[in-house]
Amino acid sequence: MIAEHTPLMIEVAEITIHNSVYTTLFFDFAIDFRPGQFVMLWLPGVDEKPYSLSYYSPTRFGITIEAKGRFSRRAVALAPGDLVGIRGPFGNGFDIVSSPHTAVVAGGCGMAPLAPLVTKLHPDLCFIHGARTKEFILFQDRFARTRHITTDDGSLGHKGVVTDLLAAEIQHRTVQNQHQFDMVYACGPEMMMHAVFTLCESHRIPCQVSLERYMRCGFGVCGACVCGDRVVCTDGPVFDSAQLRNMADFNRTALLKSGRAVPLSDYVTWRCQ
Numbered sequence: 001m002i003a004e005h006t007p008l009m010i011e012v013a014e015i016t017i018h019n020s021v022y023t024t025l026f027f028d029f030a031i032d033f034r035p036g037q038f039v040m041l042w043l044p045g046v047d048e049k050p051y052s053l054s055y056y057s058p059t060r061f062g063i064t065i066e067a068k069g070r071f072s073r074r075a076v077a078l079a080p081g082d083l084v085g086i087r088g089p090f091g092n093g094f095d096i097v098s099s100p101h102t103a104v105v106a107g108g109c110g111m112a113p114l115a116p117l118v119t120k121l122h123p124d125l126c127f128i129h130g131a132r133t134k135e136f137i138l139f140q141d142r143f144a145r146t147r148h149i150t151t152d153d154g155s156l157g158h159k160g161v162v163t164d165l166l167a168a169e170i171q172h173r174t175v176q177n178q179h180q181f182d183m184v185y186a187c188g189p190e191m192m193m194h195a196v197f198t199l200c201e202s203h204r205i206p207c208q209v210s211l212e213r214y215m216r217c218g219f220g221v222c223g224a225c226v227c228g229d230r231v232v233c234t235d236g237p238v239f240d241s242a243q244l245r246n247m248a249d250f251n252r253t254a255l256l257k258s259g260r261a262v263p264l265s266d267y268v269t270w271r272c273q
Protein backbone atom coordinates (compact mmCIF):
# COMPACT_ATOMS: atom_id res chain seq x y z
CA MET A 1 0.00 0.00 0.00
CA ILE A 2 1.45 3.37 -1.02
CA ALA A 3 0.20 6.59 0.56
CA GLU A 4 -1.24 9.33 -1.64
CA HIS A 5 0.74 12.10 -0.02
CA THR A 6 4.13 10.64 0.80
CA PRO A 7 6.34 8.87 -1.74
CA LEU A 8 7.39 5.37 -0.81
CA MET A 9 11.04 4.80 -1.65
CA ILE A 10 11.31 1.72 -3.87
CA GLU A 11 14.29 0.15 -5.63
CA VAL A 12 14.38 -0.01 -9.38
CA ALA A 13 14.35 -3.79 -9.93
CA GLU A 14 15.16 -3.94 -13.63
CA ILE A 15 15.56 -1.66 -16.60
CA THR A 16 14.70 -2.40 -20.21
CA ILE A 17 16.10 -0.05 -22.82
CA HIS A 18 13.76 -0.48 -25.78
CA ASN A 19 15.68 1.83 -28.10
CA SER A 20 17.27 5.28 -28.07
CA VAL A 21 13.89 6.84 -27.24
CA TYR A 22 12.12 4.60 -24.70
CA THR A 23 13.19 2.95 -21.46
CA THR A 24 11.08 0.99 -18.95
CA LEU A 25 11.77 0.94 -15.22
CA PHE A 26 10.39 -2.13 -13.40
CA PHE A 27 9.54 -2.29 -9.70
CA ASP A 28 8.93 -5.51 -7.77
CA PHE A 29 6.08 -4.16 -5.71
CA ALA A 30 2.39 -5.07 -5.50
CA ILE A 31 -0.14 -2.31 -6.09
CA ASP A 32 -3.86 -2.26 -6.89
CA PHE A 33 -4.21 -1.04 -10.44
CA ARG A 34 -6.58 -0.70 -13.35
CA PRO A 35 -5.37 0.12 -16.86
CA GLY A 36 -5.08 3.85 -17.45
CA GLN A 37 -4.11 4.76 -13.91
CA PHE A 38 -0.79 6.48 -13.20
CA VAL A 39 1.80 6.88 -10.44
CA MET A 40 3.89 9.89 -9.45
CA LEU A 41 7.60 9.22 -9.84
CA TRP A 42 9.85 11.29 -7.55
CA LEU A 43 13.54 11.72 -8.18
CA PRO A 44 14.87 13.40 -5.04
CA GLY A 45 16.42 16.74 -5.83
CA VAL A 46 15.04 16.73 -9.37
CA ASP A 47 11.23 16.74 -9.58
CA GLU A 48 8.15 14.55 -9.49
CA LYS A 49 6.16 13.58 -12.62
CA PRO A 50 3.19 11.38 -13.50
CA TYR A 51 3.69 8.16 -15.47
CA SER A 52 1.08 5.65 -16.55
CA LEU A 53 1.78 2.02 -15.83
CA SER A 54 2.84 0.26 -19.01
CA TYR A 55 3.36 -3.18 -17.44
CA TYR A 56 1.43 -4.74 -14.60
CA SER A 57 1.35 -8.04 -12.76
CA PRO A 58 0.30 -8.76 -9.16
CA THR A 59 3.93 -8.53 -8.03
CA ARG A 60 5.57 -6.15 -10.49
CA PHE A 61 4.81 -2.98 -12.41
CA GLY A 62 6.64 -0.95 -15.01
CA ILE A 63 6.61 2.62 -16.27
CA THR A 64 7.93 3.53 -19.70
CA ILE A 65 9.75 6.81 -20.13
CA GLU A 66 10.47 8.80 -23.26
CA ALA A 67 13.75 10.64 -22.74
CA LYS A 68 12.94 14.16 -23.89
CA GLY A 69 13.51 16.59 -20.99
CA ARG A 70 15.66 17.11 -17.91
CA PHE A 71 13.57 14.91 -15.63
CA SER A 72 13.08 12.06 -18.08
CA ARG A 73 16.77 11.99 -19.04
CA ARG A 74 17.65 11.62 -15.36
CA ALA A 75 15.05 8.88 -14.97
CA VAL A 76 16.34 6.79 -17.86
CA ALA A 77 19.89 7.11 -16.47
CA LEU A 78 18.86 5.24 -13.28
CA ALA A 79 20.33 1.81 -12.56
CA PRO A 80 18.88 -1.30 -10.90
CA GLY A 81 19.06 -0.85 -7.14
CA ASP A 82 18.59 2.93 -7.27
CA LEU A 83 15.85 4.25 -5.02
CA VAL A 84 13.01 6.42 -6.31
CA GLY A 85 9.81 7.70 -4.71
CA ILE A 86 6.46 6.36 -5.85
CA ARG A 87 2.97 7.63 -4.97
CA GLY A 88 -0.27 6.19 -6.29
CA PRO A 89 -1.80 4.76 -8.33
CA PHE A 90 -4.05 7.71 -9.13
CA GLY A 91 -6.90 8.42 -11.53
CA ASN A 92 -9.91 6.53 -12.79
CA GLY A 93 -8.56 4.23 -15.51
CA PHE A 94 -10.41 2.93 -18.57
CA ASP A 95 -13.87 1.36 -18.50
CA ILE A 96 -13.36 -2.03 -20.07
CA VAL A 97 -15.79 -3.09 -22.80
CA SER A 98 -15.51 -6.82 -23.42
CA SER A 99 -16.96 -6.75 -26.96
CA PRO A 100 -14.84 -8.03 -29.86
CA HIS A 101 -15.78 -4.79 -31.65
CA THR A 102 -13.37 -2.42 -29.98
CA ALA A 103 -10.50 -0.33 -31.36
CA VAL A 104 -7.38 0.89 -29.60
CA VAL A 105 -5.55 3.83 -31.15
CA ALA A 106 -2.11 4.73 -29.80
CA GLY A 107 0.07 7.64 -30.81
CA GLY A 108 3.78 7.49 -29.92
CA CYS A 109 4.30 6.89 -26.21
CA GLY A 110 0.50 6.90 -25.81
CA MET A 111 1.05 3.20 -26.27
CA ALA A 112 2.29 2.98 -22.67
CA PRO A 113 -1.04 3.36 -20.80
CA LEU A 114 -2.87 1.40 -23.50
CA ALA A 115 -0.62 -1.67 -23.26
CA PRO A 116 -2.12 -3.04 -20.00
CA LEU A 117 -5.60 -2.23 -21.37
CA VAL A 118 -5.04 -4.26 -24.54
CA THR A 119 -4.32 -7.37 -22.48
CA LYS A 120 -7.79 -6.99 -20.86
CA LEU A 121 -9.75 -6.49 -24.08
CA HIS A 122 -11.14 -9.03 -26.51
CA PRO A 123 -8.32 -10.48 -28.68
CA ASP A 124 -10.21 -9.59 -31.88
CA LEU A 125 -9.81 -5.88 -31.24
CA CYS A 126 -8.58 -3.49 -33.93
CA PHE A 127 -5.25 -2.15 -32.69
CA ILE A 128 -3.63 0.82 -34.45
CA HIS A 129 -0.34 2.40 -33.43
CA GLY A 130 1.23 5.41 -35.08
CA ALA A 131 4.32 7.55 -34.56
CA ARG A 132 6.56 10.03 -36.33
CA THR A 133 9.12 7.39 -37.39
CA LYS A 134 9.78 3.74 -36.64
CA GLU A 135 12.08 4.73 -33.74
CA PHE A 136 9.02 6.08 -31.93
CA ILE A 137 6.98 2.86 -32.28
CA LEU A 138 6.99 1.56 -28.72
CA PHE A 139 6.92 -2.17 -27.85
CA GLN A 140 7.66 -3.31 -31.38
CA ASP A 141 7.79 -6.98 -30.32
CA ARG A 142 5.19 -6.98 -27.57
CA PHE A 143 2.12 -6.72 -29.81
CA ALA A 144 3.74 -7.49 -33.13
CA ARG A 145 0.99 -9.81 -34.39
CA THR A 146 -2.01 -7.68 -33.57
CA ARG A 147 -1.02 -4.14 -34.43
CA HIS A 148 -1.49 -2.01 -37.52
CA ILE A 149 1.41 0.44 -37.69
CA THR A 150 1.48 3.92 -39.20
CA THR A 151 4.40 6.33 -39.39
CA ASP A 152 4.41 9.91 -40.61
CA ASP A 153 7.44 9.26 -42.82
CA GLY A 154 6.53 5.73 -43.93
CA SER A 155 9.62 4.22 -42.29
CA LEU A 156 7.40 1.45 -40.87
CA GLY A 157 3.90 0.33 -41.82
CA HIS A 158 1.39 2.61 -43.50
CA LYS A 159 2.64 6.10 -44.37
CA GLY A 160 0.21 8.47 -42.73
CA VAL A 161 -1.59 8.89 -39.44
CA VAL A 162 -3.63 6.63 -37.21
CA THR A 163 -6.92 8.24 -38.12
CA ASP A 164 -6.38 7.18 -41.76
CA LEU A 165 -6.60 3.53 -40.68
CA LEU A 166 -9.34 4.09 -38.13
CA ALA A 167 -11.48 5.97 -40.66
CA ALA A 168 -10.91 3.21 -43.24
CA GLU A 169 -11.95 0.51 -40.77
CA ILE A 170 -15.06 2.42 -39.70
CA GLN A 171 -15.95 3.00 -43.35
CA HIS A 172 -15.38 -0.67 -44.19
CA ARG A 173 -17.71 -1.77 -41.41
CA THR A 174 -20.35 0.72 -42.55
CA VAL A 175 -20.19 -0.28 -46.22
CA GLN A 176 -20.15 -4.01 -45.41
CA ASN A 177 -23.03 -3.51 -42.96
CA GLN A 178 -20.89 -5.07 -40.24
CA HIS A 179 -21.13 -4.50 -36.51
CA GLN A 180 -19.65 -1.05 -35.84
CA PHE A 181 -17.17 -0.45 -33.01
CA ASP A 182 -18.73 -0.52 -29.56
CA MET A 183 -15.82 1.49 -28.12
CA VAL A 184 -12.67 3.24 -29.34
CA TYR A 185 -9.85 3.84 -26.86
CA ALA A 186 -7.15 6.40 -27.61
CA CYS A 187 -4.01 7.84 -26.06
CA GLY A 188 -1.32 9.99 -27.64
CA PRO A 189 -0.86 13.61 -28.66
CA GLU A 190 -3.99 15.57 -27.80
CA MET A 191 -4.43 16.71 -31.40
CA MET A 192 -4.54 13.04 -32.42
CA MET A 193 -7.01 12.16 -29.67
CA HIS A 194 -9.21 15.07 -30.72
CA ALA A 195 -9.16 13.79 -34.30
CA VAL A 196 -10.15 10.31 -33.07
CA PHE A 197 -12.92 11.82 -30.94
CA THR A 198 -14.24 13.90 -33.86
CA LEU A 199 -14.21 10.89 -36.17
CA CYS A 200 -16.04 8.79 -33.58
CA GLU A 201 -18.60 11.53 -33.00
CA SER A 202 -19.38 11.71 -36.72
CA HIS A 203 -20.18 7.98 -36.66
CA ARG A 204 -21.83 7.95 -33.22
CA ILE A 205 -19.17 5.64 -31.83
CA PRO A 206 -18.34 6.05 -28.12
CA CYS A 207 -14.73 6.64 -27.22
CA GLN A 208 -12.49 7.04 -24.19
CA VAL A 209 -9.27 9.05 -24.28
CA SER A 210 -6.55 9.56 -21.69
CA LEU A 211 -5.57 13.21 -21.24
CA GLU A 212 -2.25 14.51 -20.00
CA ARG A 213 -1.78 17.73 -18.01
CA TYR A 214 0.88 19.11 -15.67
CA MET A 215 0.36 17.46 -12.28
CA ARG A 216 1.58 18.30 -8.84
CA CYS A 217 -0.44 16.53 -6.12
CA GLY A 218 -2.12 13.77 -8.15
CA PHE A 219 -5.12 13.58 -5.86
CA GLY A 220 -7.29 16.59 -6.65
CA VAL A 221 -6.05 19.26 -4.24
CA CYS A 222 -3.70 21.67 -6.03
CA GLY A 223 -5.64 22.46 -9.22
CA ALA A 224 -2.55 22.18 -11.43
CA CYS A 225 -4.16 19.72 -13.84
CA VAL A 226 -7.50 21.43 -14.44
CA CYS A 227 -8.93 21.04 -17.96
CA GLY A 228 -12.17 22.95 -18.44
CA ASP A 229 -14.24 22.17 -15.38
CA ARG A 230 -12.55 18.80 -14.90
CA VAL A 231 -9.65 17.84 -12.65
CA VAL A 232 -7.60 15.46 -14.77
CA CYS A 233 -5.88 13.59 -11.93
CA THR A 234 -9.11 12.58 -10.19
CA ASP A 235 -11.94 13.00 -12.73
CA GLY A 236 -9.61 11.44 -15.34
CA PRO A 237 -7.14 10.99 -16.83
CA VAL A 238 -9.62 8.93 -18.89
CA PHE A 239 -12.63 10.82 -20.23
CA ASP A 240 -15.50 9.51 -22.33
CA SER A 241 -17.34 11.06 -25.26
CA ALA A 242 -20.02 12.73 -23.16
CA GLN A 243 -17.40 14.42 -20.99
CA LEU A 244 -15.23 15.44 -23.94
CA ARG A 245 -18.18 17.12 -25.70
CA ASN A 246 -18.43 19.60 -22.85
CA MET A 247 -14.73 20.07 -22.15
CA ALA A 248 -13.89 23.51 -23.52
CA ASP A 249 -10.13 23.15 -23.04
CA PHE A 250 -9.83 19.79 -24.81
CA ASN A 251 -7.25 20.29 -27.61
CA ARG A 252 -7.13 24.01 -26.88
CA THR A 253 -5.42 25.10 -23.65
CA ALA A 254 -3.43 23.74 -20.72
CA LEU A 255 -1.87 25.17 -17.58
CA LEU A 256 1.86 25.66 -17.20
CA LYS A 257 3.60 24.96 -13.87
CA SER A 258 3.01 28.63 -13.00
CA GLY A 259 -0.75 28.13 -13.41
CA ARG A 260 -0.89 30.29 -16.56
CA ALA A 261 -3.21 28.96 -19.26
CA VAL A 262 -1.56 28.75 -22.69
CA PRO A 263 -2.43 27.28 -26.08
CA LEU A 264 -1.88 23.55 -26.09
CA SER A 265 1.00 23.83 -28.57
CA ASP A 266 2.90 26.11 -26.15
CA TYR A 267 2.24 23.67 -23.31
CA VAL A 268 3.61 20.76 -25.35
CA THR A 269 6.78 22.72 -26.15
CA TRP A 270 7.28 23.63 -22.49
CA ARG A 271 6.64 20.09 -21.28
CA CYS A 272 9.35 18.70 -23.57
CA GLN A 273 12.05 20.92 -22.07
Ligand code: FES
Nearest residue numbers: 216218222223233
Ligand atom coordinates in the same frame (compact mmCIF):
# COMPACT_ATOMS: atom_id res chain seq x y z
S1 FES B 1 -2.41 17.39 -9.82
FE1 FES B 1 -3.21 18.51 -8.15
S2 FES B 1 -5.33 18.67 -8.61
FE2 FES B 1 -4.53 17.36 -10.15
